Amino acid sequence: MAATAPLARRISISTILLYLVLSLGAIVMLAPLLQMILTSFKTSGEALRVPPKLLPDNPTWNAYHTVLTEAPFGLWFRNSVIVSVSVTALILFTSSLAGYIFAKFKFPGRDLLFTLLLGTLMVPFPVVLIPTYLIVNNLHLLNTLFALIVPSTVSAFGVFLMRQFIAAIPDDLIDAARLDGASEFGIYWQLIRPQLGPAMGALGIFTFLASWNDYLWPLIVINDQDRMTLPLALAFFNSSHATRYDLVMAAAVLIIMPVIAAFLLFQRQFINALVLSGMKG
């Protein structure tokens, strides 16, 4: 007893220290987000006050009202949803189908093709910005939502991830389905695809986030205000309302909050997705 009491106290002191440090860090992480939310309820004058004050004197929805009525915010939101949902659905389909084929079929040139695919993972997007722009221009897709969707219909990382996952599914299962007379596509759709839940979830979240938050590519291919996605629209909105911090922060809240809400609902899946996506690069 005499030996355990000091030990327990030492542990509790170090535990308190841990919580203290973590809490300080948490304040640093939360403060800017909190500041964004508080500012979105201020008037434009309050947002610019010197010295700054944390809390709004009379919280008001005016900034949100202005953003939602004076800017085509609903349209931007719709564009973002169309692009991100299409890209995610297409990449999940092409990655799982190609991943299945690379994992379970032998055909001439398979290993070479797969190595080439892996090789493209070494080349980050900014390096191929210009040719991709020229190709999209040649396909007459510039300044349309298709310009944001079509180049992102396949993902080498997705194929790699799915191939790893599908390789673990026993061949016997597939052979048995063949003996039962299932078609090859039927085997993919009805036998393989339903088993890919965790991998699909991870790739889906990762792809959706990347598409939802993308700025560089939309900046290059979209000019029309009506075809902008949210990050591009937010930067555009900021450039025309640079001193209206109340409006810019309200717009930022509207962009960030759906993603944070989704994250809080599906925390485990988000974290798995980001751990898995670490393999990208």
Next chain:
Amino acid sequence: MSGPTVSNMASGHTPARRRKHAPGHGAQMRFVAIALTPIMLLFFTFAFLPIGMSIFLSFFRYSPLDMNSPFIDVRNYTFAFTKDPAFIASIGNTLKYVVIAAPLNIVLTLPIALALNQIKRFKAFFRAVYFMPAIASLVAVVLIWRYLLDPQAGLINGALALFHIQGHAWLGEPEYALYAMIVLSVWQDMGYNVIVFLAGLQTIPDTFYEAAMVDGANSWQRFRYITLPLLSRTTMFVFVLTTISYMQVFVPMAVMTQGGPLNSTRTIVLHIWNQAFQYLKMGYASALSVILLVMLLGITLIQLRLLRTNWEY
């Protein structure tokens, strides 16, 4: 008449026509061809072809505005290194940014992950808090920080004023602007590395620590001789990926400063974008892209080699 037919059927196929493949092979190859061809065509168009085109274009003076685009061998490359001081500045800024931000990121995220791995209550809460900025749109994050860094109305100068410290126009002064970008970038994507470190820590078996405790190892010794070595692969992986991602930094500069003041926040990707899409010098910008690619491959190889020799257990 029926005899030969029966015997034919009984003996099956003649040796010359014996199948080389299992039954259904034809159907399988058809499936592979039909399903994989469109996917590979997309890969060809948007992955293989662009890489080749980047290299090809880098040898031409190509602009969409010009009718003719002459072959100029390596002159885009020599121009970049001898006659484009803004590009040289962008390399310097990018390297400075990476050399500070990547180690800073790891020095902050590893202890946070270690602390999170120790605690039992509120673990999910803290993990969520540290992770939250990482999923937010970077453009939105940049705009939040632009406000925080505002010389008059910003909270940072406001807080400094409470301690009677004179603030700065952080984004307007060449000696501070890049550091402001480093702070906001690390703040934004720390959570991601915290999660990866945490995943790495969870793969270390508790029995190792229990055995060390029995042997009387203190907490520093347990960290130094168990955690650090067993986490070396994760650390290497985090360091390489963080470096590669920071080498491509673009958004904070594009949204807040456009590379200014005095080119102090001009980065390589910003300069490529600038040359290609504002001045339409696409041949030249392609050469800059190839230089970036070579730098990225070189840095990755060097890092993997250095870290491997240091941390081979």
